[in-house]
Amino acid sequence: MDIRPFDKKRDLRAVERIWYEVGWVENPAEASHVEEFLDAGNCIVGCLNDSAECAVVTVPGSICYLEQELPLCAVTGVTTSRIARKQGFARVMTALQLADAATQGAAVAALGMFDQGFYDQVGFGTGAYEHTIRFDPSTLLVDRKFRVPSRIHKDDWPQVHAAMVGRLKHHGACTLSPSKMMKAELSWGENCFGLGYYEGERLTHFFWSETKGENGPYTITHMAYRTVDELLELLALIKSHGDQISSVSMQEPPHVQLQMLLKQPFRNRRNTKRSTFENAHSSSAWFQIRILDLHACVEARHWHGPAFRFNLRLTDPAADFLPDDGWQGVGGDFTIAIGERSGVSEGFSEGLPLLETNVNTFTRLFFGIVRASQMAASDGLLIPPALIDDLEAAFCLPRMSTSWEF
């Protein structure tokens, strides 16, 4: 396979062509932002006849494991042109990018999936459900004053990025480090606007939204706040648009159960069914995640309950797509100790229960995406009876939320 680092001079037009072919851009205005997007990340290309036909882009960042931030590799683009499908490019190149990121210190990788199954082949497991709520802003039960906001424009991407980096985090919160990433993200949509609040030069809290026509819907794509009070100010601001805007769609912010702030949510869903402004609540696990550094991840679990240990035999399907020299995934035999100071040592220890699984499933358990007691049914994982109560207790974690779509 002919795979090499992206070279802007040589490959930009070819990558734009791939993006046209997969429908990610539809006109020259949209295509003009591909360059910014690639500038912000690490891209490799797979070639046929020396022309780039597959591109895999990653971006460094961080992800919260409870309160601790771990280095993240965000896989932000995997695309194969119409003529290069099913040659194995995307799978191999994703595995190579994971190896590169792991070598550079990333502990976790995450991505937004096009569907379940494909990235499982390189070790990803499905993430937690995220709620998307579409509501009439005038029904928000937020009885709070808000100040006159400032307009946010696409050119404000450095401030928007800084606000996202400094936002109130939660288990699973992802941050993409290169600020240019935000330049590309704000550039994509048509008819977008932002509103927010500054303290001096610093944008403290804001939302960014796509909009349609006179009455909406608004679709909020980015939101950041440093405190719950700032979140409530943003919600009060959104409510103030209810005189004109009939519906707003947003991912539920992780610090609130949004349905509790809606007046008569079921009545409004019934009454707007199949309308342009339909009120709805859906959930979907759109992201996938995998461990790249077992030691760093396990050490991040500070468990204050009774300490326990187990043997772990871990397999990593990404290894099948990697060259023999270099990073081979996280497979192997280990002893895992969970407690105030958790850790991993190589090899098994005598007399401990054995957990055998792949990195996909172990990641889901480790991030609390599925409970140990659910794993038999949802992941086909048989956990030794001697271990199940300990794993159930130690990995009963808050629901993950990336609070940054990529």
Ligand SMILES: CC(C)(COP(=O)(O)OP(=O)(O)OC[C@H]1O[C@@H](n2cnc3c(N)ncnc32)[C@H](O)[C@@H]1OP(=O)(O)O)[C@@H](O)C(=O)NCCC(=O)NCCS
């Ligand atoms: C997704 C995409 C990148 C795959 O590209 P590709 O280079 O053809 O992929 P590969 O050749 O490496 O792998 C294809 C294999 O994955 C399998 N596969 C694809 N989707 C799958 C799924 N949901 N579940 C399980 N396997 C899947 C295929 O059946 C094929 O298997 P085979 O080789 O045994 O026949 C390509 O279809 C694409 O560009 N799609 C549009 C853009 C997009 O959605 N990108 C993903 C963004 S998250």
